[in-house]
Amino acid sequence: MEPMDISKTFDPTQIEKKWYAYWMERHYFVPAEETDIKPFTILIPPPNVTGILHMGHVLNNTLQDVIVRYYRMLGKPTLWLPGVDHAGIATQNMVEKQLADQGLDRHILGRDKLVELIWQWKHEKGDRIIEQLKQLGCSCDWSRQRFTMDEMLSRAVKEVFVSLYEEGLIYKGKYIINWCPRCVTALANDEVEHDDEDGKLWHIRYPEVDGEGHVVVATTRPETVLGDTAVAVNPRDERYRHLIGKDLHLPLTGRRIPVVSDDYVDMGFGTGCVKVTPAHDPNDFEIGRRHDLPQLLVMDEHGIMNATAGHEFEGMERYACRRKVVEMLAAQDLLEKVETHKHSVGHCYRCDTVIEPYLSDQWFVAMKPLGERAIEVVESGEVKFYPERWTKVYMHWMHNIRDWCISRQIWWGHRIPAYYCLACDHMIVAKKMPHTCPRCQGSSFRQDEDVLDTWFSSWLWPFSTMGWPDETEDLKRFLPTDVLITAPEIIYLWVARMIMSTLKFRGVIPFHTVLLHGTVRDEIGRKMSKSLGNSPDPIDIIESVGADALRFSMVFSTPKGADVFYSDAMLETGRNFANKIWNAYRFIMMNAEQVAGLPAKDKLVMELADRWIYSRLQQVISESREHYEALRLNDAGQCLFQFIWDEFCSWYIELAKDRLYQSDDAGKRLTVKYILLDVMQTAMRLLHPIMPFITEEIWQSVKMLFPMPEESLIIAAYPEADSSLIDLAIADEMALVQESITAIRNLRKQVNLSPASEIEITIKVSDDRQNRLFQQYHAYLNKLARVNQAYVGTTLSKPPQSIGAVVRNVEFYMHLSGLVDIVAEKERLGKQMEKLTKELTAIQNKLANDNFVQHAKAEVVDKERAKLAEVNTKANLLRQQMENLG
């Protein structure tokens, strides 16, 4: 390759397509067969089939890909198992919306036709998000891609349902659900939108049966009085204790209802008496259960009052009924008062109708028996959460676990495998439609109309995707998997349930580690959402700055599971970094043309900077390994960013230039060329998990010049640190040089000397080692601080007309040529003196404090003393300089 053909800025589009195709052709993402090495496995949280890639997916899948690629490089057979979720309600809604545009609705179409339409849609457009994940660089094993409605997964769903039913852990019962009377359908919790509204609070009198008194209850929905079956008070409430167990007259109905005691009642709210309507309020439903109260449904599925409400109200719309109830109460002097009241009201997300809590037949899973083992495995540490604090959230939910309502009144999903005999209504739960009714010998059946909650297929993901209930090779090999990476919002919905199901049906944990990451927000902290329009399209970003830049920015900005604040500035971090790497590569290639016969590593003529960069490289290798393994991906990113940008580019490459351009020693030139290629190549491997495309591109191209086997692949190994190359003495010397260069640059700045002007420096060192160091490497000062002439010695003193700085115990004096602004300089020094004095006082006070000297650890005290000496030296120098200025 002609080096000058390499473009000045990094152009990702071409190379991303090229290398993804290359990886696919070579089956990189398929775990190696025939090996005894324990594989590394990650299950994807399956995105919705309707989904298009958003920033949340980018974060989630980038983190997974980084980890998977890291373990692949460690030589493990690695499986990232991908798939898509059928997302019952969301998908059906989307297709129904399309129908609506054509003036159709599902009732006209019928169930079979609608389901057929959705499948058709899935085949045509459903897997768009999969293509987008590929653009992001995700290294999933696409040959194992699953869909929650696949035959394989449906089999598992039926198997589990039937098995839990037979064990008595699935049952049919009554439950309060959110019901939209206009759409005539049940709504999931997340389909109900809550708004705070100004409503009214009606205070109603319920007369006592024995005695003259009454209690007052407050309600926002007076029509539900008709369905009351009790009044509840708090057992500790002195005001009402005498009423517990007594009866009240329920207004307008002629019924008598008891007073019950329940902890749920808030003594401080309203009058402390609560009317209980078990069939029309979720909290009342729970109270009703505890006290075995009747559940009276007083309206029908359209929100029209029924016969149970009483003949005066039957047939009335719910709000008309509300008005009539209020009128009648007032007429009977049972209305104590009416207040305005702000409260939260649930609305149908589709039609905005006020939802009605509604009692209906539903299917449940009894969760308590499944929860016990799931608690144990987290307590014992078999399953760990990162960050750890989520363990508490998980435990809290598990200890208060409730039965899971798994039926949904929609059409898209796994239909409940329960069949009813048309002749005698006998119910049979079975994997297939039965032939004969065991009770009446009838032979015609209808299947339950409901489908299962989408999570009922997702919770089986760890083994349903691997072919269970068959004992497949994949099951034996890949379960338990290793790390699950997901958002904390679905700890309950998904993570906990997978732990329970996998323990129940496989007897093992599904994964040993759960990594929870934050939410992607916009610059002002809002969640990214379609409706706010604050979510950029990741594909646009990839097309403009590249997947690597996006990936790096995401990884870099997601510390310890905290939220990610997406902004253009944040994206620039990755874009600039990719460009920086690209230009370092470009520079190296420009100078690498003739590096044909490189010297063997042990024949290299290495000097300070060379030994230093190798030493640092080894440390960075170890650190990055530790970070990747501890799942601190942002730390891995930061550590590599800092090494490549600051240490390799800003220091090493800059120092290498002298030898490349000016040295007439061929051995020196060869050494530096070798090291540039070697460090670059190693750094590309370190960074490959985070930025796979650019690192592969550079790897492949450097490989042609660098002495390594032609077939060696970037993924073939994650570098291992060679501790023999770590040299702390060298590191210390280099640090001194670096600090010195910074100090000299500062001196320049202080007197406003242009960085281009050449200067003379007197360096007073305090020992021979330092003397040798500065004699030998004054070229470094020349290159990076434009020190034209350096006088080094142990006995030198401050030259006239100079300003000084101290680094450790080395004094630097920059020779001035009479260009200094005396007044400004004095002011600056005065300010510095003030700061030093303050610090000095603090240390002296500390050391004068007997308590400190006696109680603190010896090393802390020693450190304090050393500091005192250092600060004193600085102060003396400063004083001298101030005197010099007159």
Next chain:
RNA sequence: GGGUGAUUAGCUCAGUUGGUUAGAGCGCUACGUUGACAUCGUAGAGGUCACUGGUUCGAGUCCAGUAUCUCCCA
């Protein structure tokens, strides 16, 4: 209402078992086209660590309370 977490520079965040002059990136200011990179370089300014009390020789760090906010569940 129950639970959980947070509060450090203009912004986003580090700060490991209490022990430097509380750090980084971005932004801002000044200067700079030094033969990879202006998507760059060098330097600078900027903080009562939310508030109140406590423990300690010593608190951003530990404890209690207050305030404000986040998220999950109801």
